[in-house]
Amino acid sequence: MNNLPFSPAAERNKHPILDILRRVLPAQGRLLEIASGTGQHAAWFATALPGWQWQPSEAQAHSAPVIAAWAAEAGAHNVLPALTLDVLATPWPLPDTRYDAIYCANLLHIAPWPVCAALMEGAARHLTPDGLLITYGPYLEDGVPTSPGNQSFDASLRAQDPGWGLRRREDVAQVAQSAGLVQRERHAMPANNLLLVWGREP
Numbered sequence: 001m002n003n004l005p006f007s008p009a010a011e012r013n014k015h016p017i018l019d020i021l022r023r024v025l026p027a028q029g030r031l032l033e034i035a036s037g038t039g040q041h042a043a044w045f046a047t048a049l050p051g052w053q054w055q056p057s058e059a060q061a062h063s064a065p066v067i068a069a070w071a072a073e074a075g076a077h078n079v080l081p082a083l084t085l086d087v088l089a090t091p092w093p094l095p096d097t098r099y100d101a102i103y104c105a106n107l108l109h110i111a112p113w114p115v116c117a118a119l120m121e122g123a124a125r126h127l128t129p130d131g132l133l134i135t136y137g138p139y140l141e142d143g144v145p146t147s148p149g150n151q152s153f154d155a156s157l158r159a160q161d162p163g164w165g166l167r168r169r170e171d172v173a174q175v176a177q178s179a180g181l182v183q184r185e186r187h188a189m190p191a192n193n194l195l196l197v198w199g200r201e202p
């Protein structure tokens with residue numbers, strides 16, 4: 001075990017997320033990760049998906065060396081240096097204009113609601129025509145009882161910041177549609193999370 005900043009949740013969910021990424025993504029391409037956090041996902045997924053060039057990014061500039069250290073520890077040679085990217089920035093400060101996939105885990109509920117529109121609009125600007133946006137995290141859904149765990153998580157988020165909280169999947173889909181993206185797939189994940197795949201409207 002190293003002494004790098006560590007997210008237990010990222011360690012727990014990396015296997016089930018990777019299972020879906022293997023099914024959803026083609027063999028190769030360029031991927032932009034939004035809100036990379038510690039960089040554990042970047043290190044793990046890039047190692048397991050060697051055909052992909054993985055571009056991590058984070059709003060917090062001080063995360064870049066940690067993300068690089070996790071990638072080095074994993075021996076992931078396909079992880080680029082992390083970019084400092086706040087999705088609320090316009091335009092996004094990116095060297096490449098188009099990505100085959102954009103991946104974003106556990107951001108929408110731990111950020112103000114306008115971040116959702118910024119993510120969808122940025123993804124629509126920076127995805128290739130057939131590119132996919134993949135979001136992962138806990139959501140509320142119409143007609144689906146919210147688990148007690150997600151109910152208390154939602155309450156604790158809102159107590160920390162009234163602008164935070166679990167998002168209704170249907171609200172996210174409406175924002176996505178305004179940006180020109182539609183939900184293509186919905187995968188139920190462990191611990192009452194969802195992995196959603198978004199693409200351009202046909």
Ligand SMILES: C[S@@+](CC[C@H](N)C(=O)[O-])C[C@H]1O[C@@H](n2cnc3c(N)ncnc32)[C@H](O)[C@@H]1O
Nearest residue numbers: 010035036037059060085086087088105106111
């Ligand atoms: C709960 S962590 C998730 C980290 C990682 N994706 C994971 O699943 O382990 C949320 C991350 O979102 C980042 N974040 C918050 N607001 C953001 C914004 N406006 N743009 C980009 N990243 C943001 C935070 O810095 C934090 O690293």
